[in-house]
Amino acid sequence: MRMDNTSKIKALVKKGVTIPNPDSIEIGNDVVLEKISGDGTVIYSGCKIYGNSTLILHGAKIGYEGPVTIDNCQVGPQVDLKGGFFRNAVFLKKASLGLGSYIREGTILEEEANVAHTVGLKQTILFPFVTLGSLINFCDCLMSGGTSRKNHSEVGSSYVHFNYTPNQDKATPSLIGDVPRGVMLNQPPIFLGGQGGLVGPCRLEFGTVIAAGSTYRKDEPQPGRLIFSEGGKGGSVPFIPGIQYDIKRKVLNNIVYIANLMALFQWYMHVRSLFISRDFPDALYDGLVEKLTVAIDERITKLKLFSQKMLDSARTYTEVVKENASSPVLKQKKELYERWTELEAHFKEHPNREGKMSLRDPFLEKTDSGIIVSGKEYISVITGLKPNDAELGTLWLQGIVDGIVDEALKIMPSFR
Numbered sequence: 001m002r003m004d005n006t007s008k009i010k011a012l013v014k015k016g017v018t019i020p021n022p023d024s025i026e027i028g029n030d031v032v033l034e035k036i037s038g039d040g041t042v043i044y045s046g047c048k049i050y051g052n053s054t055l056i057l058h059g060a061k062i063g064y065e066g067p068v069t070i071d072n073c074q075v076g077p078q079v080d081l082k083g084g085f086f087r088n089a090v091f092l093k094k095a096s097l098g099l100g101s102y103i104r105e106g107t108i109l110e111e112e113a114n115v116a117h118t119v120g121l122k123q124t125i126l127f128p129f130v131t132l133g134s135l136i137n138f139c140d141c142l143m144s145g146g147t148s149r150k151n152h153s154e155v156g157s158s159y160v161h162f163n164y165t166p167n168q169d170k171a172t173p174s175l176i177g178d179v180p181r182g183v184m185l186n187q188p189p190i191f192l193g194g195q196g197g198l199v200g201p202c203r204l205e206f207g208t209v210i211a212a213g214s215t216y217r218k219d220e221p222q223p224g225r226l227i228f229s230e231g232g233k234g235g236s237v238p239f240i241p242g243i244q245y246d247i248k249r250k251v252l253n254n255i256v257y258i259a260n261l262m263a264l265f266q267w268y269m270h271v272r273s274l275f276i277s278r279d280f281p282d283a284l285y286d287g288l289v290e291k292l293t294v295a296i297d298e299r300i301t302k303l304k305l306f307s308q309k310m311l312d313s314a315r316t317y318t319e320v321v322k323e324n325a326s327s328p329v330l331k332q333k334k335e336l337y338e339r340w341t342e343l344e345a346h347f348k349e350h351p352n353r354e355g356k357m358s359l360r361d362p363f364l365e366k367t368d369s370g371i372i373v374s375g376k377e378y379i380s381v382i383t384g385l386k387p388n389d390a391e392l393g394t395l396w397l398q399g400i401v402d403g404i405v406d407e408a409l410k411i412m413p414s415f416r
Helices: 005-014 248-270 282-307 310-324 327-338 340-348 357-374 378-383 387-411
Strands: 048-050 068-071 084-087 089-091 101-103 107-109 119-121 124-126 141-143 160-162 174-176 197-199
Touching (some): 107 282, 141 248, 174 248, 248 327, 248 387, 340 387
Parallel strands (some): 068 084, 084 101, 089 107, 101 119, 107 124, 124 141, 141 174
């Protein structure tokens, strides 16, 4: 028999959930009450909780600064959702999000990642400790770097990751740091200064600092660089939709991004799965894998939509540039369009790409040893790895990335 809202609230209070103003709370019909912990959990006034897969673990604080709507999210222990809208996202232990958060599908905040007020995220992955200031739109990117809460990657307030182009595509993910080294929590932090922006798709190396007020449109492959921009030269030039003069960098960055997500999938499957515990139960782990799968599918879909525009783009390019048309650019457009099916099939094989077991298995043994010493505390175990052991894990994951990228370039050799 379906319980009414009042009965559900009473059941939550009975199991120990603190609800200061019960009459202001709405619990959806499909919410499984057993998935909401009564151990130190607080749900403040005006909150709405929906979704069969919604999970709220012990010590979570929901809605302290303003009303919260949760729709099919997995909320880890001691997570603080202070106010806003949260849908199809997952938040691991001690993640914190301020008032006015607008968090949508495919978003993952790992341990102790946090954002201040009025931040929009979608298809965003933040590794442990990564911090975002206020008034930020940071969709379609992955950010890593940093070693602790005191030494973390940060995005300054009023920052934008520009993820939609005048040609109306979103094949624009940016890789800020990377997965193979970033998961080891031993890399220099990255700093993106406030009142600035990053025009995706970009790749930034660890240790990059972009000065406040700068909008950056390139890749930075060198570590430890300070990037700044002064007032750009103004102008007015013809704009022809769909012409796409240069697609090589854009496609390569998409492939590398997808390959990094696929390496992260293997990390979750083989490493994260070792940490199942009260703070990281199966339901939270399943939500993590689900959100990453959504993120991978999203990136493949966006690149597919981009590839489908290439025939028209080649035609427009030839008509406009005429005898000055670049043969390599035309070949790349044709190749991406004609070989997309093969490339997509290659991507879809990613769950089977586990990398070299000769690297993976010794690394997993070192991780198991760390668990014996530190318990199933993810941060403590990973940061406690010896440099040589962490390097072993990085080589395993980088091999996965390189293998996926290399195979993609065999399918589309003109992008080499």
